[in-house]
Amino acid sequence: MSSDVVIRVERLSKCYQIYDQPRDRLKQFVLPRLQRTLGRRPGSYYREFWALQDVSFEVRKGEAVGIVGRNGSGKSTLLQMICGTLNPTAGDVHIQGRVAALLELGSGFNPEFTGRENVYLNATLLGLSREEIDARFEDIAAFANIGSFIEQPVKTYSSGMYVRLAFAVIAHVDADILVIDEALAVGDVFFQQKCMRFLQRFQQRGGSLLLVTHDTAAVLGMCEKALLLSPMGQRAPIYGQAEEVCRIYLEDLYRDPGRVAAGAGEDAAADEPAPRGTVFEAAPEPPASYAVSPFNAQARSFGEGKASIVDAGLFDLDGRRLSAAQAEQRVALKIRVQVHRRVVYPAFGFMLKNRHGEFLFTEGTDAAFRAQGLAFEPGQVAVASFEFDMPQLIQGVYTVNVAFAEGLGHEHQQQHWLHDALVLEVLRSRLVHGYCGVARLTSRIELVGEHG
Numbered sequence: 422m423s424s425d426v427v428i429r430v431e432r433l434s435k436c437y438q439i440y441d442q443p444r445d446r447l448k449q450f451v452l453p454r455l456q457r458t459l460g461r462r463p464g465s466y467y468r469e470f471w472a473l474q475d476v477s478f479e480v481r482k483g484e485a486v487g488i489v490g491r492n493g494s495g496k497s498t499l500l501q502m503i504c505g506t507l508n509p510t511a512g513d514v515h516i517q518g519r520v521a522a523l524l525e526l527g528s529g530f531n532p533e534f535t536g537r538e539n540v541y542l543n544a545t546l547l548g549l550s551r552e553e554i555d556a557r558f559e560d561i562a563a564f565a566n567i568g569s570f571i572e573q574p575v576k577t578y579s580s581g582m583y584v585r586l587a588f589a590v591i592a593h594v595d596a597d598i599l600v601i602d603e604a605l606a607v608g609d610v611f612f613q614q615k616c617m618r619f620l621q622r623f624q625q626r627g628g629s630l631l632l633v634t635h636d637t638a639a640v641l642g643m644c645e646k647a648l649l650l651s652p653m654g655q656r657a658p659i660y661g662q663a664e665e666v667c668r669i670y671l672e673d674l675y676r677d678p679g680r681v682a683a684g685a686g687e688d689a690a691a692d693e694p695a696p697r698g699t700v701f702e703a704a705p706e707p708p709a710s711y712a713v714s715p716f717n718a719q720a721r722s723f724g725e726g727k728a729s730i731v732d733a734g735l736f737d738l739d740g741r742r743l744s745a746a747q748a749e750q751r752v753a754l755k756i757r758v759q760v761h762r763r764v765v766y767p768a769f770g771f772m773l774k775n776r777h778g779e780f781l782f783t784e785g786t787d788a789a790f791r792a793q794g795l796a797f798e799p800g801q802v803a804v805a806s807f808e809f810d811m812p813q814l815i816q817g818v819y820t821v822n823v824a825f826a827e828g829l830g831h832e833h834q835q836q837h838w839l840h841d842a843l844v845l846e847v848l849r850s851r852l853v854h855g856y857c858g859v860a861r862l863t864s865r866i867e868l869v870g871e872h873g
């Protein structure tokens with residue numbers, strides 16, 4: 422195996438034996454032995470089911486590979502074989518380094534043990550000595566941030582707490598390869614962003630990542646390569662550049678006849694064909710709606726401290742603070758600072774982040790006020806107000822960073838930067854794909870003629 426390949430999967434296949442009835446399993450266990458003793462050819466009492474066929478790919482040091490595929494395409498089966506908890510029917514898996522996995526909820530932890538005991542159990546299984554775990558325990562507990570629950574049996578945990586602890590363990594065992602089933606990303610938006618930051622640093626340090634997900638945006642955001650698996654061998658596995666693989670995955674998904682409900686369109690088909698010139702207007706849709714959190718003054722922050730951000734929030738144009746907003750509503754995002762020491766060329770900014778920690782947009786006053794030579798003096802209070810139309814966001818939870826800096830362009834220095842000062846939760850949105858939607862969308866369909 423070449424030195425920088427950490428996972429090599431060669432022609433891997435898995436066949437499960439399916440028993441139609443429980444008693445067939447017993448028959449399969451007993452009868453073939455009996456038949457052999459009697460000198461007869463043993464029969465079989467199961468059907469074969471190939472969950473995975475002929476999968477080959479490689480992961481290199483520092484590389485992130487996404488595994489996409491519809492339900493039942495064999496993703497979990499593949500991961501289990503990579504982690505060594507399931508034996509392949511054919512083919513090989515070669516691993517170079519320590520693998521830590523965040524797989525099915527419930528696997529890995531003993532429900533009767535406390536969080537602390539499970540940390541020791543899991544980290545030991547992943548190769549750490551007792552002394553190493555002692556030295557890291559506080560960091561693990563701080564990463565999980567589940568408070569005194571760490572001393573409670575994990576059977577009392579919510580699924581979010583469970584994942585927090587499981588992720589905290591795999592983040593601290595010096596793994597070379599992390600295997601993450603993204604379906605488990607059930608923690609809140611802060612924890613998800615924290616995990617993403619950790620995964621980015623992990624990769625920068627040379628760690629390799631296998632990410633299983635249905636979310637092509639996550640694959641495109643994090644992975645250079647991707648593997649596409651299809652259920653029931655509908656198509657041979659495809660391994661290649663993430664963009665190309667995600668494109669094929671989406672095409673397959675939309676080609677699936679099962680997507681269209683049986684009988685759909687029959688009512689319309691019974692109607693007379695619409696004449697040329699008919700225009701179909703889109704039915705009006707309710708606008709996307711958002712819940713807006715109060716300002717979190719305790720949010721994580723950094724900066725040189727010449728001024729402090731003491732408030733930030735979304736307001737309507739009459740100056741009322743908003744706890745709810747709608748897409749395309751005109752709003753003002755306001756950031757209030759108290760100045761402690763003189764600030765020359767002050768600049769305010771804000772950015773919206775999705776649950777992966779990716780910036781959807783960042784806006785700031787720097788360039789717009791550059792020519793005006795602003796300076797703030799100690800004791801002054803200033804409020805920046807950004808007015809804009811609320812964007813069309815896809816389903817999810819978002820956070821807003823707010824920042825105050827001194828200086829221009831690249832020469833600026835952050836005075837106070839607050840991570841996640843506001844949280845924006847999408848309560849309803851027509852959008853489920855992509856990052857955000859277009860503004861002021863209206864749509865119509867017109868029959869413009871007949872061809873031929």
Ligand SMILES: Nc1ncnc2c1ncn2[C@@H]1O[C@H](COP(=O)(O)OP(=O)(O)OP(=O)(O)O)[C@@H](O)[C@H]1O
Binds near residue numbers: 439470472490491
């Ligand atoms: N122990 C088993 N015995 C028999 N069939 C199994 C077993 N485990 C999985 N399968 C079947 O193998 C196929 C692949 O399952 P697998 O769980 O690996 O798919 P998946 O891609 O992870 O699905 P999902 O996205 O729904 O989690 C499925 O049809 C599943 O029913």
